[in-house]
Amino acid sequence: MGKSKRLWVPIEPYDIEAMKEWLEEKAREGYELKKMKPYFAVFKETERQELKYHLEPTLKDSLRPMDDILESRKERGWSYAGTVADHFHVFRSPAGTKDFHADEHAVRWKLEEKLKRDKWKLLWKIPLFFYVFILQMGFWNLFHNPVMWMIEGLSIFHLLAFVPLVLGVISQNLNYRNQKRIVERMAGNADDYPVSSENFRVLGLVGQVLVYLALIVVGLSIIFEVGSAKDMGSMGKIDQYPFIHIEEIELMEDPSISEAKYVRYNHNSGSTSSLFLKERLYLNQYAYIGHVEHYSSDLSSVYYKPRLKKATEVLAREARNRAKERSGAEGESEILHGFSITYYDGIHVQYMILNDAHQLLELSYFGDADLSEWKEEFTAKLELYRNTQH
Numbered sequence: 001m002g003k004s005k006r007l008w009v010p011i012e013p014y015d016i017e018a019m020k021e022w023l024e025e026k027a028r029e030g031y032e033l034k035k036m037k038p039y040f041a042v043f044k045e046t047e048r049q050e051l052k053y054h055l056e057p058t059l060k061d062s063l064r065p066m067d068d069i070l071e072s073r074k075e076r077g078w079s080y081a082g083t084v085a086d087h088f089h090v091f092r093s094p095a096g097t098k099d100f101h102a103d104e105h106a107v108r109w110k111l112e113e114k115l116k117r118d119k120w121k122l123l124w125k126i127p128l129f130f131y132v133f134i135l136q137m138g139f140w141n142l143f144h145n146p147v148m149w150m151i152e153g154l155s156i157f158h159l160l161a162f163v164p165l166v167l168g169v170i171s172q173n174l175n176y177r178n179q180k181r182i183v184e185r186m187a188g189n190a191d192d193y194p195v196s197s198e199n200f201r202v203l204g205l206v207g208q209v210l211v212y213l214a215l216i217v218v219g220l221s222i223i224f225e226v227g228s229a230k231d232m233g234s235m236g237k238i239d240q241y242p243f244i245h246i247e248e249i250e251l252m253e254d255p256s257i258s259e260a261k262y263v264r265y266n267h268n269s270g271s272t273s274s275l276f277l278k279e280r281l282y283l284n285q286y287a288y289i290g291h292v293e294h295y296s297s298d299l300s301s302v303y304y305k306p307r308l309k310k311a312t313e314v315l316a317r318e319a320r321n322r323a324k325e326r327s328g329a330e331g332e333s334e335i336l337h338g339f340s341i342t343y344y345d346g347i348h349v350q351y352m353i354l355n356d357a358h359q360l361l362e363l364s365y366f367g368d369a370d371l372s373e374w375k376e377e378f379t380a381k382l383e384l385y386r387n388t389q390h
Helices: 016-028 067-075 104-123 125-135 139-144 146-153 156-186 201-224 246-253 255-259 309-327 371-388
Strands: 004-008 031-035 040-045 051-057 079-084 088-094 263-272 277-289 295-306 332-336 339-345 350-355 360-366
Touching: 004 031, 016 031, 016 051, 016 088, 031 079, 031 088, 051 104, 067 079, 104 125, 104 156, 125 156, 125 201, 146 277, 146 309, 156 201, 246 255, 246 263, 246 277, 246 295, 246 371, 295 309, 309 339, 309 350, 309 360, 332 371, 339 371, 350 371, 360 371
Parallel strands: none
Antiparallel strands: 004 040, 031 040, 051 088, 079 088, 263 277, 277 295, 295 360, 332 339, 339 350, 350 360
């Protein structure tokens, strides 16, 4: 007996005619099929010979033909040579053996069934795309402000998932379309013969690998919470950042607050980063003052440290547009200690945006104090934070 050799199968299983031609060509080269697998077939090295192959679609016997079928084919001179699971059984015979053909309707039904499965395999990748880009980066921001959605949310994780996902879906879609053309031609709905699947075999396999790679990246992002906000800690730790306590602002406005029977301060904070931002810090502070909380105020602060000067310009423009829209007021601008400052005095809320070429602080305040009186303190905080980060 000759040595066994494993050879790459360059034909897609749906291309039955091309598969038969390839197996018969291997026989003429001195390779007789010993075991059939989807991607690598095992051949026995023999003398060059003329063999015929018959591919019979699997039905209920998806892994191996039933015994009565094996016996029937053997009586006709055909030997069983393996199965591509859930596709077809392979039989071979010497040249000159009487041909027999599988039911054409059964072949077409099998290919149409596989076509439907492949279609659904492609469709489930759409929710994966939406998860990666819509849910991970924020559904609302995408439609409300795509520019901010991109700058604030896009991370290296999204590119690592997006690029293989898109390429994988494209390559698998091309393979699917070629398979569909073969089925349509069998049904008499297409005149042109589709391109041989030999040109699509690697393309389809690469597509599968890329999609699974995207799935792995998505899984790792869930495990390690990539892109999720990290808590900045207690109010004491916030002194390390370019923020001012709302308590200081309220005490400056009304020193008697310190003697109030009931004073409560709360906050939530976090930090994120992206491809365009070295860091994004946010701090939302709330003050409740008085036994029945007759006075309350809040101060929201968002700090951006972009990687590019252009990103700072875009962020500043977007911040000023938001402040103007929400306050209904025209901004008052000035330059202070190298920072551009724009103040908006709305009816119920005040906004202030401070930025230089490397950082930006966006503030919104609801309360009785005058936020513009704190521009010196905020510029000093920004200057200090910038120097401590080098």
